[in-house]
Amino acid sequence: MNESLLVELTVFVLAAFVGIEVISKVPTMLHTPLMSGTNAIHGVVIVGAILVAGSDHGTLTTVVGTIAVAFGASNVVGGFLVTDRMLEMFRKRPEPDAAEKGGDTG
Amino acid sequence: MSRTDAIGAAYLVCAILFIIGLRRLSSPATARSGNQLAAIGMAFAIVATLFDERVLSYQWIVVGAIIGGVGGAVGARKVKMTAMPQMVALFNGFGGGAAALVALADYHDTVGLPGHVEGKIIASILFSAAVGSISFSGSMVAFGKLQEMITGSPVVVPGQRIVTGALVAAVLVLCVILGTGHESQALLVVTMAIAFVLGIQMVMAIGGADMPVVISLLNAFTGLATASTGFALSNNVLIISGTLVGASGTLLTQMMGKAMNRTITNVVFGAFGTGSGGAAAIGPGGADGQVRATTAEDVAVMLAYARRVVIVPGYGLAVAQAQHNVRELADQLERRGVDVRYAIHPVAGRMPGHMNVLLAEADVPYPQLFEMDDINPEFPRTDVSLVIGANDVVNPAAQNTPGSPIYGMPILNVNESSAVVVLKRSMNTGFAGIENELFFDPKTSMLFGDAKASVTGLVAAVKAV
Numbered sequence: 001m002n003e004s005l006l007v008e009l010t011v012f013v014l015a016a017f018v019g020i021e022v023i024s025k026v027p028t029m030l031h032t033p034l035m036s037g038t039n040a041i042h043g044v045v046i047v048g049a050i051l052v053a054g055s056d057h058g059t060l061t062t063v064v065g066t067i068a069v070a071f072g073a074s075n076v077v078g079g080f081l082v083t084d085r086m087l088e089m090f091r092k093r094p095e096p097d098a099a100e101k102g103g104d105t106g
Numbered sequence: 107m108s109r110t111d112a113i114g115a116a117y118l119v120c121a122i123l124f125i126i127g128l129r130r131l132s133s134p135a136t137a138r139s140g141n142q143l144a145a146i147g148m149a150f151a152i153v154a155t156l157f158d159e160r161v162l163s164y165q166w167i168v169v170g171a172i173i174g175g176v177g178g179a180v181g182a183r184k185v186k187m188t189a190m191p192q193m194v195a196l197f198n199g200f201g202g203g204a205a206a207l208v209a210l211a212d213y214h215d216t217v218g219l220p221g222h223v224e225g226k227i228i229a230s231i232l233f234s235a236a237v238g239s240i241s242f243s244g245s246m247v248a249f250g251k252l253q254e255m256i257t258g259s260p261v262v263v264p265g266q267r268i269v270t271g272a273l274v275a276a277v278l279v280l281c282v283i284l285g286t287g288h289e290s291q292a293l294l295v296v297t298m299a300i301a302f303v304l305g306i307q308m309v310m311a312i313g314g315a316d317m318p319v320v321i322s323l324l325n326a327f328t329g330l331a332t333a334s335t336g337f338a339l340s341n342n343v344l345i346i347s348g349t350l351v352g353a354s355g356t357l358l359t360q361m362m363g364k365a366m367n368r369t370i371t372n373v374v375f376g377a378f379g380t381g382s383g384g385a386a387a388i389g390p391g392g393a394d395g396q397v398r399a400t401t402a403e404d405v406a407v408m409l410a411y412a413r414r415v416v417i418v419p420g421y422g423l424a425v426a427q428a429q430h431n432v433r434e435l436a437d438q439l440e441r442r443g444v445d446v447r448y449a450i451h452p453v454a455g456r457m458p459g460h461m462n463v464l465l466a467e468a469d470v471p472y473p474q475l476f477e478m479d480d481i482n483p484e485f486p487r488t489d490v491s492l493v494i495g496a497n498d499v500v501n502p503a504a505q506n507t508p509g510s511p512i513y514g515m516p517i518l519n520v521n522e523s524s525a526v527v528v529l530k531r532s533m534n535t536g537f538a539g540i541e542n543e544l545f546f547d548p549k550t551s552m553l554f555g556d557a558k559a560s561v562t563g564l565v566a567a568v569k570a571v
Contacts, residue, residue, distance in 0.1 A: 005226050008337055008345055015333075015346040018125060019353025025132040028452065028477060031459030034131050035358060036194045037141050039325055041124055042201045042351040044148060045332040047155045048208040048339055052215075053170055054161035061211045062166050068207035069170030070177075075201040076152075078178030080145040082185065082193055087138035089187075089466045 033086045040079025046072025109157060116154030117343035123147030124347055128354075134472070151343055174200075187467045188424045191456040192252035195245045195321055198328050202241025205331035206298060209234035212338055217289045225285070230338035232281045235294060236301040238331040243305030245324050251314055252456055258314030266311055267375060273304040308374060314421075315498055317456045319362040319373045326355025358458050365452030365478075367514040397533065400551035402560065405492075405527050406567030409435075412489035414445040416481065418518055419461045420454050422495015422531065426557035432494060433468040435561055438568045448474055449481040449491075449518050451499035478518060488523035493544075495529065495557045501542045510540060526550040529560045 026034045049072045053065030107115075124147050130140025155161070178197065185193045209231045216223050216231070250256035263269055280297040284290065312320055333348025335341075363370050409415055417436065423429060436446045448470065454461045465475060476484070485491065493500055496518075503510040504517045520526050521544055528550060544550055553560050 002224075002226075004340055005337075008340065008342070011342050011345050012333065012337075012349055015349035016353050019128075019350040020357060022125060022128045022132075022350075023354040023357050025129075027132065028450075028459055029462040029472070029475065030131055030134065030137055031358060031361075032190065032194075032457055032463045033137060033141070033459075034128075034354065035322065035325055035458060036190070036197075037128070037131060037144060038329065038351040038354040039194055039198050039201065040141075040148070041128075041144055041347050042325075042329045042332045043197075043204075044120075044151055044344060044347040045201060045205045045208060045335055047151055047341065047344060048212075048335045049170070049204050050152070050155045050167050051158060051160050051339065052208055052211040053166045054156075054163055055215070056162040057211075057215055061214055064207050064211045064214075066166040066170040068204045068211070069167055070174035071200040071204035071207065073171045073174030074178030074181070075174075075197045075204065076148055076178070077175045078182040078193070078197045078200075080141060080148070081179055081182035082190065082197070083141045084138065084145075085182065086187075086190065086463050086466075087134075087141055089463070089469075090134040090137060 030090070033083050033090070036079060036083045036086065040076055040083060043072050043075035043079055046076055109159065113154045113158060114342075116150045117341070120147040120151040120154075120343050121346045123150070124350060128350065186427070187464060188427050189253070190463060191317065191321060191460060192249045194457065195248040195252060195324070198321070198325055199242050199245025199249065202238045202245060202324070202328040202331055204238075205234045205328065205335050206238030206242060208335055209238060209331075209338065210294065210298065212335075213294050214291055217291065227338050228285050230334045230336075232285055232294075232297070233334040234331045234338065235298050236277050236281060237327050237334070239298045239301035240305035240308070241324050241327040241331060243302045244309040244320070244327075245305075247306050247309040248317060248320055248324065251309070252317060256310075260313045261310040263307070266307075270304070270307055270311075270375065273300055273307060276300050277304060311375075312373065314456065315453070316366075316373050318453050318458050318460070319359055319366070319370065321457050322355050322358035322362055323370065323374070324355075326352050326359060329353075329355055362453055362458060365516065366512075367516060397545055398548075398551045400527070400553055402553065402563035402567045403570075405551070405553055406564055406571050408490050408525060408527065409439055409444065409492070409564070410442055410568050410571040412439075412444055414447070414484075414488045415439060415490045415492060416447050416449050416485065416488045416520070416523065418449045418451070418454075418491060418493045418496050418500060418520060419465065420451075420494065420496025420499060421456060421460075422497075422529070422557050424455055424460065424464055424495070426495065426559075428494065428558040428561050429464045429468040429470075431558055431561040431565060433465075433470055435565050435568065436470070436474070438565055442568075446474060447476050447481065447484070449476055449478065449520075451478055451496070451518050454496055454499050478516060482519050485519045485522040489525065491520035491523040491526045493520060493526065493528045493530075494561065497530075497542055498540070500544055501540070502544055502547075503540065503542070507543075512540065520544070521547055521549075524549065527553060529553050529555075529557050531556060 329351025
């Protein structure tokens with residue numbers, strides 16, 4: 001086993017622990033935005049797609065790479081925008097509550 | 107600092123922003139900024155990659171990015187909140203497809219080189235190619251089912267399990283052949299094609315009600331395919347992000363499975379509601395078959411003079427887009443002093459937390475939303491349970507009919523409340539395709555019609571009481 005693989009496996013295992021730790025704190029209420037947000041994050045595979053599409057390794061590679069960039073870009077852009085739209089609605093929530101409370105005390 | 111170091115540093119920033127972003131998703135107040143941080147992280151990673159020495163030309167990157175970016179943006183802006191699950195499925199599929207295509211291109215480049223190719227790289231490429239293909243086709247079928255372009259009920263071929271098993275075996279054998287030194291691009295394409303068919307085959311056999319599990323699982327698949335691409339390219343940001351998503355998808359899948367009291371293998375290979383399981387499911391209540399239909403006026407009186415009303419939303423509410431009308435009804439009732447609560451079953455709807463998003467869109471205050479374990483003890487003290495477009499999550503067969511496919515699934519015990527009103531389009535069975543003896547219970551009355559129309563009628567009737 002070579003050294004770079006060991007390092008990568010270490011990163012993988014640590015990331016898995018961080019992932020489980022962070023995700024398990026997300027309340028049920030936010031599971032849909034969580035899923036859609038992580039969905040956008042895996043669009044980071046576009047990094048691989050860019051390396052392929054820009055590599056000038058022949059027509060086949062370029063065609064495959066370009067399609068991959070298009071897929072990745074729609075995953076990233078669409079994923080983050082959809083999540084933002086969802087969370088925008090969640091964020092409005094505390095305001096009427098605060099107003100009600102203010103009304104109660106006042 | 108060399109260019110490679112700078113790119114590495116940008117990737118590190120990206121990974122940190124992803125983790126902080128996810129961390130901020132743990133509260134509604136910080137969630138939106140969390141998502142924005144993650145998006146900024148993504149921008150870092152993409153811009154840094156453009157400076158990579160291996161990127162020699164930009165025109166095709168720009169073409170792909172414009173097509174995909176504009177498509178994604180338009181889709182994300184135009185989609186109705188009720189169509190969110192299929193949109194997430196679609197984007198997930200694109201991610202999986204991208205991972206598979208990158209693997210294909212990497213293989214094409216790698217095998218052409220003279221000398222020994224590292225086993226790690228081949229293994230990672232094969233994993234991304236196979237899992238990415240399954241995720242792509244599986245997500246497309248899930249999209250089709252949720253969009254109702256394909257039937258929501260399970261579609262099985264004769265000998266479903268044998269066929270699935272054979273496809274899995276074929277993919278594994280081909281991967282072993284390719285992984286042990288046999289270099290063939292044609293064979294990789296064949297492997298991906300079989301994996302593609304496997305994805306279709308698997309998801310076609312799963313019913314609409316199990317979609318929350320399927321979407322979580324496919325999300326995890328794409329995450330792992332991305333992480334594997336990271337191993338192939340020795341790129342840490344891909345490994346980290348892919349693994350984060352893999353962990354998230356796996357956790358959500360487990361939670362959904364637990365909420366349905368079923369194992370993941372049972373969901374994926376169980377082909378719900380077909381064959382003998384479906385026939386045995388008609389509960390004893392079905393025998394005396396008396397259903398009491400009611401009118402909006404009668405229900406309005408019940409609701410207006412109740413002390414406590416619990417609203418149980420389901421997928422039918424999403425389909426009818428009745429969330430705003432339901433909020434209006436709740437407002438009317440609260441104005442009359444009725445204690446209104448919402449009972450959220452963990453697998454109500456078509457993705458995890460689906461009902462929460464819909465009710466948030468209608469500005470329903472959080473404190474009124476109750477999870478299953480918190481609301482179940484309250485049903486005996488509830489005057490009216492108003493079931494809107496939900497079916498299987500309130501089916502008592504889950505508790506008292508051992509032959510039923512949903513037997514053992516925790517449900518919302520609406521039958522313990524003094525009265526139950528079910529808003530339903532018709533007497534059709536739910537996505538699980540099984541009868542619901544709740545509808546035949548003497549304290550249940552049915553208000554037939556489109557959920558939106560029925561709720562609108564109720565609002566008017568309550569005002570008139």
